Amino acid sequence: xxRLLALTVSLxxxxxxxxxxxxxxxxxxxxxxxxxxxxxxxQIEVREFFWYGCPHCYTLEPALNRWLSRKPANVAFxxxxxxxxxxxxxxxxxxxxxxxxxxxxxxxxxxxxxxxxKPRLDDEQSLVQFVKEHGVDPAKFREAFASFGVRLNVEKxxxxxxxYGINSVPTIxxxxxYVTSPSLAGGxxxxxxxxxxxxxKAARERASARxxxxx
Numbered sequence: 001x002x003r004l005l006a007l008t009v010s011l012x013x014x015x016x017x018x019x020x021x022x023x024x025x026x027x028x029x030x031x032x033x034x035x036x037x038x039x040x041x042x043q044i045e046v047r048e049f050f051w052y053g054c055p056h057c058y059t060l061e062p063a064l065n066r067w068l069s070r071k072p073a074n075v076a077f078x079x080x081x082x083x084x085x086x087x088x089x090x091x092x093x094x095x096x097x098x099x100x101x102x103x104x105x106x107x108x109x110x111x112x113x114x115x116x117x118k119p120r121l122d123d124e125q126s127l128v129q130f131v132k133e134h135g136v137d138p139a140k141f142r143e144a145f146a147s148f149g150v151r152l153n154v155e156k157x158x159x160x161x162x163x164y165g166i167n168s169v170p171t172i173x174x175x176x177x178y179v180t181s182p183s184l185a186g187g188x189x190x191x192x193x194x195x196x197x198x199x200x201k202a203a204r205e206r207a208s209a210r211x212x213x214x215x
Contacts, residue, residue, distance in 0.1 A: 029180040036176035040076035051082040052114040063188040095153040099144040175202035
């Protein structure tokens with residue numbers, strides 16, 4: 001009888017963990033020390049910090065694209081470039097792609113080209129040559145690359161990198177509260193299970209906060 005009671009208690013203790021995938025704070029993800037505001041309104045924000053020169057980010061892309069094709073409807077996905085000093089040219093290129101509306105086409109191509117490493121795409125002239133080869137007007141790219149809006153977005157990305165304490169990539173944050181990565185989660189496929197767990201957790205917390213706010 002005592003053994004049965006002990007087993008029942010153990011199952012009750014483990015139930016919440018098992019129900020939510022067995023993911024543990026400090027092991028599969030971490031809490032952001034100072035939660036950050038999100039930009040996605042009613043949707044849960046999932047933000048990837050990346051660098052085009054990072055082989056781990058490149059390796060993650062296929063799994064990320066598969067997840068994006070089936071991500072929960074309440075999720076809004078945002079990319080943010082890493083802003084370590086030697087990454088800044090690529091961050092500026094990313095926001096220039098966005099300004100020109102060519103991210104969907106050039107993001108994977110640029111990732112591929114940077115990872116091949118020939119030629120090195122680490123200055124404005126080499127970037128201009130790259131976009132020209134991919135059908136983008138070089139003059140328009142130069143204008144976007146040097147624009148106030150792009151520089152402003154790079155500065156904003158710097159602040160976000162600092163606020164989240166980003167010191168390696170790829171890193172994924174969820175709703176400004178939680179952070180995970182393939183190395184924490186246990187691989188490229190496993191990280192998306194952790195992300196979905198955190199999305200559900202964040203959604204419950206939002207709902208609870210709304211309930212508490214009602215008079």
